[in-house]
């Protein structure tokens with residue numbers, strides 16, 4: 001098995017890259033473009049309330065740099081703290097992007113934690129799915145909430161590894177494992193990854209993909225980190241597919257003597 005015939009499928013669309021990246025916090029649009037290119041990402045998420053994707057004709061438009069012909073743009077509802085605002089933001093994105101219906105829903109609880117408000121998230125997901133949106137949803141690592149969101153019709157469940165922008169890595173791998181056990185749609189880790197090894201861990205666990213922003217944009221050299229993340233995601237996926245050796249309590253010689261002349 002090779003990664004060439006191992007696509008990520010989201011809402012029936014096939015992708016080669018399992019790294020999804022955000023567009024916030026970069027120095028300028030050129031750095032954003034170079035980092036995205038180095039990451040190999042095919043899905044690029046954009047905060048509609050913070051980024052110009054056509055709302056302001058006088059300002060630089062991100063979509064002039066990150067072309068929707070080359071990338072799948074994933075409008076997100078960052079900055080929304082209730083269902084109503086999140087739904088309105090998705091509708092605005094759909095209008096600005098000629099009926100584009102794949103969105104990333106995030107409804108946040110407060111400024112300090114940026115933790116998802118799951119009650120409002122569920123409310124918004126319900127409205128959006130009924131309105132024809134394909135909803136990839138950022139949520140907590142609560143398996144019950146994750147299942148509820150899947151049952152509502154979300155196309156992907158995206159539990160946080162840790163708080164957005166914290167770089168603390170995956171704090172509760174057990175819960176993410178339970179979510180993967182219960183959900184049939186792709187489960188992606190979204191938020192909290194700080195460096196390449198943490199992205200690899202998510203993939204080794206069997207997550208379908210990872211979405212990140214801060215680890216790349218906040219690195220000393222974002223373009224180099226984007227390239228590291230690409231490799232980490234691929235290595236993690238390969239390791240997952242290859243299957244880890246069983247953990248053993250005691251040593252087991254790397255060059256066993258059994259069956260050799262000396263060992264008889």
Ligand SMILES: CC(=O)[C@@H](O)[C@H](O)COP(=O)(O)O
Pocket residue numbers: 021022023045076078104106138163164165166167190191192193211212213214215
């Ligand atoms: C970019 C995005 O959509 C986020 O949800 C989030 O910002 C990702 O989290 P990190 O910045 O911690 O990677």
